[in-house]
Amino acid sequence: MAAAPPSPKRARTSKDDADDKTYHLLYHPTIPGRGEFIRLIFEATQTPYVEVNQKSKDEVYAVLSTSPEQPHPPVYALPALRVSTKGSSSDDIVISQTTSIAEYLGHELGLAPGGPQSAANLHARQLALTALDLAVEAHDTHHPISMMLYYEDQKAESKRRAADFRSSRLPRFLKHLEAVLAWNAVDADGRRGKGRYLVGDKLSYADLVWWQVIDGLHFAFPNELAVRKPDYPLLFTKFYPGIKDDEGSVSAYIASDRRLPFGDGMFRHYPELDRESGDA
């Protein structure tokens, strides 16, 4: 179990009753994976949370149960977030699907750029969903045939899919993100994101979700990114280093040993799937 430090929360823009809530993140214990998108939101807002992983099997099994008698509807896959309200466990809610958890917490913890139906929030939601689409495509470069097979048993197909991912899919997503940063950059006193933020003029859940994907891509495809970075200057000189270096609590977490390293999750580094070094 890894819990965020019990430091004071920063000012909230939304519900004050969030203080009465306890957040339990249910996920795998050894990989950043999809759970990391949620962890970053807790860390950026200095929100205490309890990490329930497969060392605490009972609670995980309870959430994954499909019994019609359980209080919450069935969960398809982890991560799941259990939100407990002080004093009434029957009001617990269980949320799953990564982007849905991220948006839910965005509204609860002041990381949404507007109300749920606002143009700004709908933009943040689109960005979070698109980030996860890219993450799934990055995953499928090493598992293009089956999640039930080892990489080694689908390596030929992986090489073919990874080549397409690097030449066609990845640039399409990065181009989109650069265009979003440019659209939102504004200033000469119209302010907005200045290349640092995707939506509006401050950090939102969309930034954190995208940051984690870009970080994962650095791990998985370092050679490819090294070649492509110059094409996306706002992304790689403002946005990505900005969140890593300048945001107090999230950058401290990123630099800490509490953050799980990438390994054999969604983002994996197989040199033969990356661009060959020096291959322009």
Added chain:
Amino acid sequence: MAAAPPSPKRARTSKDDADDKTYHLLYHPTIPGRGEFIRLIFEATQTPYVEVNQKSKDEVYAVLSTSPEQPHPPVYALPALRVSTKGSSSDDIVISQTTSIAEYLGHELGLAPGGPQSAANLHARQLALTALDLAVEAHDTHHPISMMLYYEDQKAESKRRAADFRSSRLPRFLKHLEAVLAWNAVDADGRRGKGRYLVGDKLSYADLVWWQVIDGLHFAFPNELAVRKPDYPLLFTKFYPGIKDDEGSVSAYIASDRRLPFGDGMFRHYPELDRESGDA
């Protein structure tokens, strides 16, 4: 351009000012694809909408423009929904990502089972996202390597991925949906969905999104579904035929020739990717 008939809208549970809004769906003209999830929502609520497709290139190009001067942020991919409010085009919003459009319209048109942060809506959102995950996996059975290549150029990989999809992935998703229907079935006067609805006791955007996916699976994998149907009785005897047969306006649309047939979109029928006939 295909527009829904200008019949009276049914009672709304949300914003009355929706009457002042004009909905423009931007999508491809010849396939149901991701646009069809949105069309079903308009049809089920008898909401007039304008279909802007690639015959009307100017508006599509305007939405896909990445110019920093355009009023709305860049769209990554279609479908997109332009929402115009009477009298002020500068307040137009443009929404993309299929499930986000579906949820947005759910709240506007009375097809959301609760407010955005409610447990019921978060459940509907999870279901819509999971349905699209399955749709993407169905798509990837015929394009496991690259969207830029013809099926024929990735046919060997397709056969391998489709075999895994049918034996492993598809049953996992269908089992989840059956469990959700069972969890929500209730009654003996606790009411709720009775196998007909996924969330609560009436139609929601989650039902329509899932219905379209199940219908697409019938088109793509008829032999596989024929064998598996008995394992998921609520899904295949209550939910799927229920929406098709019993909901006035959506069933009329489904039976009409306005609905585009499946063909070469996300769901495709290649006999060699389906279970062999009679192969149990």
